[in-house]
Amino acid sequence: MSSQSNGVSLPKPDQVYSGPLAFDVRELPERLPAIEAKRPPRGAPNVLIMLLDDVGFGASSTFGGPIHTPTAERLAGSGLRYSRFHTTSLCSPTRAALLSGRNHHAVGMGHITETATPAPGYRSTRPNSATPLAEILRQNGYNTAQFGKCHEVPVWESGPTGPFDHWPVNSGFERFFGFIGGETNQFTPALVDGTSTVEPPDDPDYHLMTDLADRTIAYVREQQSLTPDKPFFAYLAPGATHTPHHVPRAWIHKYKGQFDDGWDALRERSIARQRELGVVAADCELTRRPDGIAAWADVPAEWRPILSRQMEVYAAFLEYADTECGRVLDALEELGVLDDTLVLYIIGDNGASAEGGLNGAYMITTASNGGGEYETPQFWQEHLSEVGGPRAYNHYSVAWAHALCAPYQWTKQVASHYGGTRNGTIVHWPARIRASGEVRTQWHHVIDVAPTILELAGIAEPDTVNGVTQVPMQGVSFAYSFDDADADERHHTQYFELMGxxxxxxxxxxxxxxxxxxxxxxxxxxxxxxxxxxxxxxxxxxxxxxxxxxxxxxxxxxxxxxxxxxxxxxxxxxxxxxxxxxxxxEIAGRPTLVTGDRLRLYPGMKRLGENVAINVKNRSYSVTAEVEVETDGSASGALVAQGGRTGGWALLVTDGGRLAYHYNYCGLRRATIESSAPIAAGRHQLRAEFGYDGGGIGRGGSVTLFVDGSAVGEGRVERTHPLYFSFDEGLDVGLDSGMPVFEGYAAPRGRFGGGSILWAQIDLGGDDHNHLVPPEAHLQAALIHQ
Missing domain, CATH: 3.30.1120.10 (Arylsulfatase, C-terminal domain)
Known part of the structure; x- marks a missing residue:
């Protein structure tokens, strides 16, 4: 692997002027040396990394798959396809390895941040002895920006109060716009600008993929307008094509009927194209379908159109994301800098996701919270037109994931086999790479990206940063292969590990x-x-x-x-x-942001993630809000809401001014309990008490509503979430951000009006049943949403 003997330290010390001085500047015998702006070596390229999410090797047409990826094909036509490039098989580990040049365990990211332990390889806190690529480039004169998914922030640091040490803006990126967690809704994403939460616009045509492309384009244009002599490092890492598979409806129609013959036929077609393209060996074998995945011929007839639709939606999502990436390239071309920009297009941070279950999921929350029995063939047929749209939170079947990893065994999360770790990658830099339209078969890994970029930029890997001795990067530059298809490979040894x-x-x-x-x-x-x-x-x-x-x-x-x-x-x-x-x-040994049985909240709190909020599941609790109502019955909107369309609860005031509690179970079953009369003008304490039935997890409970201590309504919730509501929605006060829990608000996003909220509070009961949640289910829930 790479070695370090350059003696470079960052930051470079400021030089103190030691020349002659005078009392009056006019009497200086010589001119003071000019202040020099920091710049990398001459010829250092702009760098654009585009990293897609959850795409198997056999998905894109560029590597023989069934899904048209025009941008990838365009880059491959004048660049190089790397057909033996590897990731770690999971999101957070791959991203940490990519940006550090070190193996994921070496930088504490042996798994996702939600499962961190004190063990050195699993802390999820990157050590200061492994300064990331972006910071090295920034300190050498690059402008740096990240757009899209992060998922490298330790979960206890992901709240609005930080600390922000491991956020992108303190990891070398001068700008960050995107989301911190493992996934987000593409229509109403949980967005962060720098370290501040922002809401997407109220635009029915909004989609995160387009927004990220727009922001990347705007950034590059601004950078080239003001500092064209300074190279940029732009990292575009969209949530596409992670669940939810959300895509504008017009794109789905393009694939109608194309997967009606099933996953077995798809795999056969893919390997034929892969052999023809030369992205696999001419004698490459198609590995067998794993036990537990049915042959398409054995799939019941009533399920086939449902499963085909799942794949049509996914294919549309991938082509749409790839096309939006193409707009970024168009902008670079219009600016005249595309040929001078090193573009690395990594088609997937791991293999295709097998986290949707054997039948797929209309609402992915059912995969861990139960409720899958409601997603019958009849249910699917009734809602098939909604798949891919804002009312669904869909994921395709395991069998499609396996097919999209063709010709390899297994899928995402399986670090042992190439189905989980082999991802097609394209390198494009016409100003430097003479070869074009060729395939490279040298074996490489995501840790090789950072050393490659440093070599091409002429920047030495530092020995020390901020006085801390650095662990040498463990990757190997693959620049040697650019102009020599037959060059002996240099990455000789690489381990893989994830969850055993x-x-x-x-x-x-x-x-x-x-x-x-x-x-x-x-x-x-x-x-x-x-x-x-x-x-x-x-x-x-x-x-x-x-x-x-x-x-x-x-x-x-x-x-x-x-x-x-x-x-x-x-x-x-x-x-x-x-x-x-x-x-x-507590058992794992990592901190938590919120402790105790009470959480006091104030207006303005929004999108407080479940990992940093108090846990109301599988137990009794009460939620109270102190409000000032302007006139009789004038108030309406959310008081406190947690979760979203995929599931959650809300204490609210209806459009008619009545106090209400609403429970949404996985977007499939709902219950609303209302008070008997509108709330009068004046200051009031409004409260809902949820009395958990007990006897296990995910059970129902009784709800009683109170105004100033007097009961004003009661009702039942028959089933609740045992594990989580949402991995991207959050806990809000005075609104219901994102896709709302409750569908009947008068104001957009349930914004509270007709009065004011002074404070809100959640108090937990003493009947905690969370210890009854199967431990495997906890882990599976976290893995599904990373």
Whole structure:
């Protein structure tokens, strides 16, 4: 891997003037040296990284898949396709590795931030001995900006009070616009500008993908207008194509009927195109479909149009996202800087997502909260036209995910096999790369991106930053391969690990073991010692189709030993597949933002995420608001709301001025309890008491409404969320941001009017049943939404 012997320290010390002085500046014997603006070496390129989310190797047409990706094809036509480029199989780890040039465990991101533990490889806090690429470029004179998904902020630091040490604006990016968590609604996203929460416009045609492209374009135009002599580093990481699969309706029609023959036929067509394009070996085998995924021929007839529609929506989402990325390239071309910009287009931060279940999900919240029984074929048929739109929060079937990782085994989360880790990547830089339209087959990994960019910019990797000795980057620049298709590869050894799924690549060989299956939420993983290892010679077996472990046990043992060496070197050990311990902050050993049984809130609080808010699930609680009502019955709107269209609850005042409590179960079942009369003018305490039934998790409860201590209404909620409401909506006071929990507000987003809210408070009861939540379910919920 890369070595460090350059002696460079950042920041570079300010030079103190030591020349002659005079009392009067006019009497200086010589002119003072001019202040010089910081600039990188001459010829350093602009850099644009575009990283898509949850896209399998076999999805895009550029790598033989069924989905038209015109932007990727355009770049590949005058650039290079890297067909053996790898990620970590999961979101946060890949992003941390990309931006640091180090392995994900080495920078504390062995898993997602929601599962952090004190173990060095799993803390989710990047050490200050691993300064990220953006900061190195910034301190060497680059302008830097990030747009889109982050998901590298430790979960206890993700609230509006910070600390912001690990946010993009303190990780080298001068600007950030996007979202902090693992996913967000594409129509009403949970947006952050710098460190401040902002709401998307009230525009029925709004879509986050277009917004991110617009913002990237505006940034580059501004940068080139004011500092054209200064290169930029722009990082565009949209939420596309992570769930929810949201896309403007017009795009979906383009794929109507194209997947009616199912996933098996799709895989066969894909590998034929992949061989023809040369992105797999000519003799590459199509790996078999895993047990548990039905053959298309065995799918009941009533499910086939539903499953086809799921895939049509996803395909439209990917093409739409790719096309929006193309607008960014168009802007660079209009500015005359495209040829001078190093573009890296990484089509996926991991393999395709198998987190939607075997039948897919209309509301992905059902995957962990129950309620899937409501999504019957009849339900799907009645709501099929809404899939992909704002009323759904949809995800396709496991089988489509597997098909879109063709020709490889498995999917996202499976770090052991290439279905989880191989992502097609394109490099484009006509001013420097002579070759065009060619395929490169040298083996590389996402940790190689940062060293490549530094080499091409002529910037030395620093030994120390802010006085802290740096851990050398562990990636290898792949610039050597630009103009030499036959160059010997330089990334010889690479480990993989995620939740016990692990493997090792070494000079053409891979030894791998799958410890857990992403869509199996019932079975507990067996002991690590019981894992079965496989061995593949990928110089002759491109897709890991022929297991040689029985034939070459000595080679397998050699690679297993090498995995252990690399695991110790990069903080992988101790292996950790725990569920309950990692999802409980107190047991796991990480901080929490809110503690205790009471949370006092004030007007202006919005989008307080579930991970940093008080937990009202599986227990009794009360929510109280002190309000001033202007005139009899004049008040209306949300008092306190948590969650959104995918599920949640709200204490509100109806359009008729009545106090109400609304519960939304997974967007599929709703209950509203109202007071018997409107609220009179004056100051009042309004309260809802939710009495949990008990006897397990996700049960119902009784609701009683109070005005100034007097009961004014009561009713029932038959079923509640046991695990979560939303991973992108939040807790609001005085409004219901995003896609609202309650659909009947008079004002947009349920903004409270006709009075004022003085404060609101949530108090928890003593009947906490959260310990009854299966630990595997906690972990699965977190994994689905990263």
């Amino acid at each position: 799924n692990r493997g090792i690549y070494h000079r053409g060989w891979t030894a791998v073991t799958k410890h857990r299956t992403p869509w199996d939420v019932v079975s507990r993983p067996h002991p690590f010692d019981a894992d079965v290892w496989e061995l593949y010679d990928t110089t002759s077996d491109w897709s890991q189709a022929r297991d040689l472990s029985a034939e070459q046990p000595a080679k397998l043992a050699e690679l297993q030993q090498l995995f252990l060496i690399e695991a110790v070197r990069h903080n992988v050990l101790p292996l950790d597949d725990r569920a309950a311990e990692r999802m409980n902050p």
